[in-house]
Amino acid sequence: MSKPTSRLLVRATGLEVGYGVPVCAPISFALATGEVLAVVGVNGTGKSTLLRTVVGQLEPVRGRVEVLGTTPDDRDAAFRTDVAVDLGDDAFFPALTVREHLLMTCYGHGVADAADVAARLLEEFGLTARSEALPAALSSGQRRRLLLAAAFARPRELLVLDEPEQRLDAGMRARLTRRLVDERRHGRGVLIASHDPAVVAGAATAVLLIDEDEVRPLTPAAAAAAIESM
Numbered sequence: 001m002s003k004p005t006s007r008l009l010v011r012a013t014g015l016e017v018g019y020g021v022p023v024c025a026p027i028s029f030a031l032a033t034g035e036v037l038a039v040v041g042v043n044g045t046g047k048s049t050l051l052r053t054v055v056g057q058l059e060p061v062r063g064r065v066e067v068l069g070t071t072p073d074d075r076d077a078a079f080r081t082d083v084a085v086d087l088g089d090d091a092f093f094p095a096l097t098v099r100e101h102l103l104m105t106c107y108g109h110g111v112a113d114a115a116d117v118a119a120r121l122l123e124e125f126g127l128t129a130r131s132e133a134l135p136a137a138l139s140s141g142q143r144r145r146l147l148l149a150a151a152f153a154r155p156r157e158l159l160v161l162d163e164p165e166q167r168l169d170a171g172m173r174a175r176l177t178r179r180l181v182d183e184r185r186h187g188r189g190v191l192i193a194s195h196d197p198a199v200v201a202g203a204a205t206a207v208l209l210i211d212e213d214e215v216r217p218l219t220p221a222a223a224a225a226a227i228e229s230m
C-alpha cells in the first residue's frame with residue numbers, strides 16, 4: 001500500500017497571540033497530516049491562547065496563521081467539518097442525555113451511522129453505563145469523557161485539544177494516548193496542549209515549548225522530562 005501524501009494543515013508564521021498585546025514570543029510552526037504537535041509550558045504561558053487563535057476564536061495580534069490554506073473561521077461550516085475542537089469548555093444541554101449529545105453532534109456534522117458511531121464512542125470512553133444520564137448527573141471526569149467523545153464523533157482532518165487529560169484517570173489517559181496515535185496513523189493531524197508527560201511522550205511527533213521569552217522545539221522525550229520539572 002502506498003503511503004498517503006502528507007498535507008499541510010496548519011502554518012503559523014511569526015504568530016503573536018494574545019488579548020490586544022501578545023502573551024508570549026512569536027510562534028512559527030507547520031503541522032501536517034500524520035503529525036501530533038504538542039504545546040507545553042507552565043501555567044499562563046499562552047498555550048490555550050495559541051489554540052484559540054488557531055481555531056479562529058481569537059484574532060492574531062501580529063503575524064499569520066493558516067489552517068488548510070485559509071484564515072481560520074469557526075463560523076464557517078466547511079472549517080468546522082475539517083477541524084474538530086475540544087478546548088475543555090464544559091457546555092452541555094441540561095435536558096439531553098449522554099447518548100443524545102453524541103447523536104446530536106453526529107447529526108449536526110452529517111455523520112452517517114450516527115447510532116453506531118455514538119455506541120462505539122460510548123464504549124470507548126467508558127460511558128456506556130451512563131449513556132442515559134443527564135449531564136448534571138455525571139462526575140467531572142465523565143463530563144470530560146463526554147466532551148472528548150463528542151470531539152471524536154466529528155468529521156475531521158485536524159483535531160485540536162486543550163489539556164484533554166484533565167480529570168481523566170490513568171486508564172483513560174492511556175487510552176487517549178493510543179487514540180491520538182491512531183489519529184496520526186489515519187492520516188489526520190492533532191494540535192494538543194498538555195501537561196501530561198506520558199501523553200506527550202506517547203503520542204506527540206513534535207513539541208513546542210512556550211517559555212517565558214521564547215518558543216522553541218523539543219523532542220517529545222525531552223518535553224516529557226521538562227514537564228516533570230515544571
Ligand SMILES: Nc1ncnc2c1ncn2[C@@H]1O[C@H](COP(=O)(O)OP(=O)(O)OP(=O)(O)O)[C@@H](O)[C@H]1O
Pocket residue numbers: 019023041042043044045046047048049050193
Ligand atoms: N480573556 C483573557 N483576557 C486577557 N488575558 C487573558 C485572557 N485569557 C487568558 N489571559 C491571560 O493570557 C495569558 C495566557 O493564558 P493561557 O490561558 O493561554 O495560558 P496557558 O498556557 O493555557 O495556561 P494553563 O497551563 O494554566 O492552562 C495568561 O497570563 C492569562 O492570564
